Amino acid sequence: MSDATVTLSAASAPAPTFSPLYQQIKGLITGCLEAGEWKPGDMIPSEIELAARYKVSQGTVRKAIDELASENLLVRRQGKGTFVATHIEARTQFRFLRLTPIEGEPRYPESVILECRRARAPAEIARLLDLKSGESTVLIRRLLSRGGVPFVLDEIWLPSAIFKGLTAERLTNSRVPLYSLFESEFGTKMIRADEKVRAVLADVATAQVLKVERGAPLLSVDRVAYTYAERPVEVRRGLYSTRDHFYKNELS
Amino acid sequence: MSDATVTLSAASAPAPTFSPLYQQIKGLITGCLEAGEWKPGDMIPSEIELAARYKVSQGTVRKAIDELASENLLVRRQGKGTFVATHIEARTQFRFLRLTPIEGEPRYPESVILECRRARAPAEIARLLDLKSGESTVLIRRLLSRGGVPFVLDEIWLPSAIFKGLTAERLTNSRVPLYSLFESEFGTKMIRADEKVRAVLADVATAQVLKVERGAPLLSVDRVAYTYAERPVEVRRGLYSTRDHFYKNELS
DNA sequence: CAGTGGTCTAGACCACTCT
DNA sequence: GAGTGGTCTAGACCACTGC
Secondary structure (H helix, E strand, O other), rough: OOOHHHHHHHHOOOOOOOOOHHHHHHHHHHHHHHHOOOOOOOEEEHHHHHHHHHOOOOOHHHHHHHHHHHHOOOEEOOEEEEEEEEOOOOOOOOOOOOOOOOOOOOOOOOOEEEEEEEEEEEHHHHHOOOOOOOOOOEEEEEEEEEOOOOEEEEEEEEEEOOOOOOOOOHHHOOOOHHHHHHHHOOOOOOOEEEEEEEEEEHHHHHHHOOOOOOOOOEEEEEEEEEEHHHHHEEEEEEEOOOOOEEEEEEOO | OOOOOHHHHHHHOOOOOOOOOOHHHHHHHHHHHHHOOOOOEEEOOHHHHHHHHHOOOOOHHHHHHHHHHHHHEEEEEOEEEEEOOOOHHHHHHHOOOEEOOOOOOOOOEEEEEEEEEEEEEOHHHHHHHHHOOEEEEEEEEEEEEEOOOOEEEEEEEEEEEOOOOHHHHHHHHHHOHHHHHHHHHHHOOOOOEEEEEEEEEHHHHHHHHHHHOOOOOOEEEEEEEEEEHHHEEEEEEEEOOOEEEEEEEOOO
C-alpha cells in the first residue's frame, strides 16, 4: 500500500514534506512496524521490493533500513533478508540487564514472582506511563537470583489496557525474559529505556528479601521503558545488591 | 570504468587483508588520527580529495567517514567540512559525566583539586592501565561541587609518561573540563570509557569531604577510559552522592 | 540455482557556508 | 561562485543462504 504519496517527490521536486526521501521511507517502514503489520521476528520485504513499492532506488531504501538497523529496530542478515528485531534473540537479552556478576559468566538470572495484581496507578506512575491518575495498572513484584542468591528486587508497573490477562501464573511458568514474554504474548516490544540510578540504604523489609544487612548499600534503579513512537509502557523500580554484581555501562 | 574489478583498484592500494575497501579506508583515516596527523578540531581533507588520494570513489570514502562519525571520532558539518572530534565542544561535554541534577539544569560543576602528585601504580591500577606494576603515575584527587555543594569525590590515575608536567596548579587554573585539558595540553583524546557502578557506604573521611553522614549511601563508579586504538590512559574511582543527583543512563 | 543483503562506482543535483 | 557535505539514482558485481 501507500505508494501514491511519497512517489511524487521521488523524481525531482521535494514537494509535500520537506525532508529527505530516505527519511520518508524510514517513516513508512516505522509505520508498518508500529501498526504491527510486520511483527518481531518477521522478515520484511526485500530492499528491491520496497524500492519498487515506494518507487525509489534501492540505495534510498538501503539508507532507510541502515538507520533503522542501527537503532536496533531491524536486523539485517546477509543472504537471508531483513528482520524485525526481537527480544527472543540471545544478542538482545543483555541490552536491558546491566547487572554483571563480578566473577563468572553473565547467565540469565532465576526469577521468582512475589506478587502480581491490579492496582490503581499512583500519580507519579500514571504521569510516567502517560495514564490518567488512578487508571488501572498491573503491578508485579519480583525477585531475581543467581545460583540461589537473590540480588534484585523489582517493582514493575504496566498499563492494564495493554497487558490484559497477565497473571502471576503466566509469569511463573514462563522461563523466558520478561520482555520476550511481553513481546510474544502481548504484542508489545520494548525499544529503549531511560534509567536513573541512585544509591540508597536497605530498609528492613528489603534487607530481609535480598538477604543483606539492614542499612546495606543498594543501587536504586528507576526505569521507564518505551515501545514504538516513544510510547511509555513500563515503569520499573529496582533495588540491586552490588555485593556480587556491578552495574555496567559503556560511555561512547 | 565501473568495469572489471573493484578488487583491482583495491589492489593498487595494498590489500594484504581481506576486508571491504571502505574498511581499509577507515583504517587509513584512523591511522592518521592515531598518529596525530590530524588533531582534534582540525578539518580533515574533503571527501573528494580523500577519494583521489586513496584512488577510490567518493561514495566509498563517504561510507568510511560515516562510520567514524557514528563512532564519534569525526564530526561532519555540512558546507564546511569534516572535523576531528574534540572535547572542547559543548556537545561532547556531557557524554562522560552521567550525573544529572534531580532539579535544575545540568551545568558543569565546580572543581577543586585536593591533591596532585606522582605515585607508583598499585598492581590493580597498573594492570588496568597496561603498565608495569610500580611504574610512575599521576594521582589526582578532586572534589566536584554544584552551587557550593560537593557531590563527587574522584581519584584519577594517569600514566606519568603521557602526562608529563601535569601539576595541581595547571589543573586549578584551568576552567575547562579535564578531558579538554588532556586533549589540548597533552595531546591525549579520550574516545570511550567503561564504567562499573556499585553502591557503597561513606566512610568517615569521605563523609566529611562530601558533607554527608558517615554510612550514607554513595555510588562507587570505577572508570577506565581509552584513547585511540583502545589504549587505556585513565583509571578513575569516583564516589558520587546521589542526594541531589542521579546517574543517568539510556538503554538502547 | 535464485534471491538476499553488501560493496563499489560514477555522475547528477541539492543545501549549506564562506568569501 | 566555489567548495563542502547530503541526497538520489542506476547499474555492476560479490558473498552468503537455502532450495
